[in-house]
Amino acid sequence: MQLTDFDTLTFDCYGTLIDWETGIFEGLRPLLERVESPLTRDQVLEAHARHESSQQKYTPHRRYQELLPVVYKRLAEEWQTPYTLAECVAYGQSIRNWPAFDDSADALRYLKQHYKLVILSNVDNESFAFSNEKLQVEFDAIITAEDVGSYKPSPRNFEYMLEKLAERGLHKDKILHTAESLFHDHKPANEFGLASCWIYRRHAKEGFGATMNPGSQPKIDFRFNSMADFVKAHEAQLRRQ
DSSP, X not given: OOGGGOSEEEEOOBTTTBOHHHHHHHHTHHHHTTOSSOOOHHHHHHHHHHHHHHHHHHOTTSOHHHHHHHXXXXXXXXXXXXXXXXXXXXXXXXXXXXOXXXXXXXXXXXXXXXXXXXXXXXXXHHHHHHHHHHHTOOOSEEEEHHHXXXXXXXXXXXXXXXXXXXXXXXXXXXXXXXXXXXXXXXXXXXXXXXEEEEEOTTTTSSSXXXXXXXXXXXXXXXXXXXXXXXXXXXXXXXXXX
C-alpha cells in the first residue's frame, strides 16, 4: 500500500490540523486559575475528554459550540470551582481562536494538488468556518457533527460521509482517513474498512490527552508524527515512481 494509491484524504480537524489541546487548555484558563489543587495539562485534557465524550453521547444533536459550555460547567463542578454562565458561553465561542498547527496550511496546500480533501469533524459549521480561515485551503467537502446529528465515533458519521462521497464518485477503496484520534477516528475507520493514516501529534507525550482511550490499538496503515512528515513521505514516493 502506498500513499499514491488514494485519490481522497478525509481529515479529522481538531487534534490533527487544529491544535485543539492548546485551544482547550487556554479556553479553560479562567476556570483553572481558581482551582485550589493545581492540575497538570494532561489531567485537564483527560478530564475534558471524559465530560465531552459523555455529553456527546447524551446530547448528540447539540452543536459543538453549545456542547462545550456544558463541559465547562461539569468540569467546574468536578473541581469544586465557582463559574459563571458567561464563562461557559465564552468557552463555547473559544473554538474560533484555537490555533492551527504550524505545518497544517502548507501541508494542505501541497496535498490539494494530489487529492480531494474532505473534513469529517465533530465541530459545528459556524465554528469550523473560523478554523478553515486558518487552514487556508478550500476543502472539497465539509461534513460536521451538526450536519449528521451525531458525534464520532458514532458509525452514523462515517456512513453519512461515505454515502455523500460515493454520490460524487469518490469510493471507499480510494479514501485514506487521516486523523490523530484513535478513539474518534481510527477505530471506526477500521470498522468501515477504510485505510487510515495516523498523524501522531502526541508522539512525545504519554496518554491520550483530550481524546478517550480507545481500549485497543486499531489497525493503522501509515503513521507520521506531523503533517509535514506526511508531505515529505508523499514527495519521496513520487520521486521513486
